[in-house]
Amino acid sequence: MTIIGRSHAAHLEHVEAPGAMLTKTAARTLAVLRVATGFVFLWAFLDKTFGLGYSTPAERSWLNGGSPTKGFLSSVDVGPLQGFFHTIAGAAWADWAFMLGLLGIGVALILGVGMRIAAVAAVAMMAMMWFAEFPLAQHTSAGEATHSSNPVTDYHFVYAVSAVTLALTYAGSTWGLGRIWSTLPFVQKHRWLI
Incomplete structure (x- = not known):
């Protein structure tokens, strides 16, 4: 067995070995994906909270007494969970859970901290939203076309897989606070x- 000197080992860290490790370019690309995905969640939180006029007008913002879940969940007209979504539409606990989820996932991904929790939360949220839109169905309960373009893989699925990929590749360590976060004593315990 050969012992490699420090300078040689440091040099090997910068060699791009195909299939052996993430290259710097790949790590940077994942960092961009991490921030972009985080911003999708954070922007949804900001728009619904302040009514920035994109998907939520100011008069229906959360701060002006609007419900971030009522409009979407009460209009669910397809899938096996339709009744459940109608029941929780506009409930204070559902609004708070949804908004805290958007904020937490967005901030965690952008900063690169708590990536595992963010990934689990993103998967749970995206699964619920997938079931609310239920792309498997071609027709609503009223018999109208759903306009589903793909029965399985839609943007909810892609966001969920992205969040899991980012957590598994420690994407918070590049251009994020992941390295610092992982050394905190509480996180170490x-x-x-992480």
């Missing part, structure tokens, strides 16, 4: 917080 509770590795699921």
